[in-house]
Amino acid sequence: MFAGETMSNTDELRELARKCRVHIVNMVHRAQAGHPGGSLSEIDLLVGLYKTTLRVRPDDPDWEDRDRFILSKGHASPGMYAILAEMGFITVDDLASYRVLGGICQGHVDMKWCPGVDFSAGSLGMGLSFGMGSAIAGRLANSERQVYVMLGDGEIQEGSVWEAAMAAAHHELGNLNVILDRNRIQNDDFCEEQMRMFDIPAKWKAFGWNVKEIDGHNMDEVVDGMNFLSSTNDGPSILIAHTVKGHGVSFMADNPAFHGAAPNDEQYAQAMAELGEVVA
């Protein structure tokens, strides 16, 4: 099924993103561990990607000709598990296995554990190279399949990302696409304090990539952005999505403390209220 045919109304996408945010906060609160900030910043992008663009089959997750999605910032797994549950790759009940021994929702997304996961992530700077291999495989197989890789902005401080960026442009991989979650915060602090990255769009342009910038929380722009990625095939393309870490929960928003911290019970109740959920 091409999901975009059945849901193109961005109001519905916004409501789905709200539900995913509820899943994210639930998972991290239940586990009392995990990464809510980057999950909340990426989730509008994941909803837009999965619902309008990504050619996948929840009832046949290993379909050979599927588009690939690679969550390179694999610690932002609650966001991916939330959309996988809403797409039907896994159940909402499976979300309770997040960070639990034997659970399919491992701390970092893992292709060996969870249906719908194409890459075993968790170590930053690896997903784009893996995506390049996936894109070359698609080319060798004469397949139309596209590869989408989500990178964090802190993540692109890893030098190997730029090895891959250079190589992907050299090989003119038009089926390789990056979504950059530019939430401006990394583990210890704001990126600006840890490692200034200056003109990020210019860097990717200089490496030979097609570049588009959007507001990553404006669903109309998100849908436009996904269309840009899927329709721009004369070389690798990157969608730089300006986001707010922790978006949707006031005390997490733009707060480095919630990169990798769980809310306490009181904060949890507040978050649920802000997300429009009534906690029993």
Place this chain on the structure above:
Amino acid sequence: MTKMAATRDGYGEALLELASNPKVVVLEADLGKSTKSLHFRKAHPERTVSCGIGEQNMLLVGAGLAASGYIPFASTFAIFTERAFEQMRNGVARPNLAVHVCGSHGGTHTGTDGSSAQSIEDLAIYRTLPNVIVMHPSDVVSTKVLTMQLASSGSPSYTRTARNKTPVLYEGRVDEIKIGKGIVLQEGSDVAIIACGVMVSQSLEAAAALAAEGINATVVDMHTLKPLDGELIDRLVSSCGAIVTAEDHNVIGGLGGAVAEHLTANTFAPLERVGVQDRFGESGQADEMLEVMQISTPYIAEAAKRAIARK
């Protein structure tokens, strides 16, 4: 006169033969002329991926290809594969993706490039990774046969080849060569010398020298360090009662380490490990390096006598 050839040429020949499988893809990091993947590139440019001088990227491009049903062979110098160790660990071994890494120019035998190019720790580090096959073949024939077997192994692998020529040992004997099975090259009851790579031929020479003194040595080519042929080691313990390992690698963690681990957990026998004594190399000819590192024939023979004395 003994026929000589470099094991890296066996790797290059294997890739060419494997090309009949359309799933086989070759990855290079600007050293195809050295690792010998260049022959595949010339014949099959559409299935050869230049990754530039970027080993970390290369290993994960391989992982992405393997996850999509291809059989990638990636090569560079042994020493430069080590730069991508975490990619090998997290991106290849952990998801058990069958990426085949070949590190050429391994060991001090590499010679005059000096210590920066002489990997003496590659076998040790890759041996610590679950799922990964680790090999160091001794001659051009076995390198070709073992490399071809990798394609259907379904497991990730690391294979060390050597830059310089060594004696050809297995002409007409390809049926004896199997991943994970050590090869007994010569039988004797006093001591067993277990060697890998360039040290196998050195060990055969040592055994000849020992025979002149009335000492009968078994010589084993343990081309696969992981999975280790423990059954064979147990047999050697009971038939010889004393073991020597010989490798162009640090004595820490390589073949000697693997055999020591096996012995401590199974049947005991005195073990003498011939290898690089936890130091870096320097520029020198291959044969000079084996002397400087005290791993050449006379040192193996001396180690054999020490092991026998400890029975």
